[in-house]
Amino acid sequence: MKVILILLFIYANIMAAGKEGDKATSFSLQNLYHLDKKVSFDAYKGKVVLLNLWASWCGGCQEEMPLFVKLQKEFQGSDFSILLSSIDKDSKNAVDFLHDIDPNNLLDALYDSEKTLPKAYRCIGMPSSYLIDKNGKIDTVYVGSIDEEKLVTLKAKIKSLLRK
């Protein structure tokens, strides 16, 4: 009986969605703008990262993207990066969308054709964003699009993580 309960507990933990306090999943994905180049999560070691899982076909993702550009501009020159991971079937759709929103490529963009990150994080909604601290731990999970209201608390959290 105990064994079954332990197995059930382990199973439930394995199947659980990525949550605050968990270690962020390491990855090596294609650069969205240069598909022949790979980007590794290790390159962001010691940085505060907002990892955003998005797709050009997702309405909520489209809504929040201009806010991310604004946010990255505000933290330009600091140890904070917004990392977009597109799961579009065709990377061109994601590039075309970002070309209008972020013409100067302020946001770091990845292409996750195999949807490895949403699977690893067991993402329960699109878009999903994960604020990751300098030690690579998930500080906050945002499911659904980030609006102006959430942006205020997000900025405060980023500032606090940058000070640590």
Add this chain to the structure above:
Amino acid sequence: MYKILMIVSLIFFSGCSEKLVRVMPYEKEYFAQDKMSLSPVADRAEQEGHVFLIREASAGGESAFQGGCGCR
């Protein structure tokens, strides 16, 4: 007997896990295409889309989350 019952229940409930019975939010690309919209009439599509979101909210909705009450 009790152990067997527990194992069978575990397998049974695993089969009902949401990962198996619903399309995950990151797999909804085809659903987002125009041809998959509920109505070809733009004015009606918005209202029907709202109803769809209310109905589907508990399972993640179309893209953003709602509580299922239809109040947003």
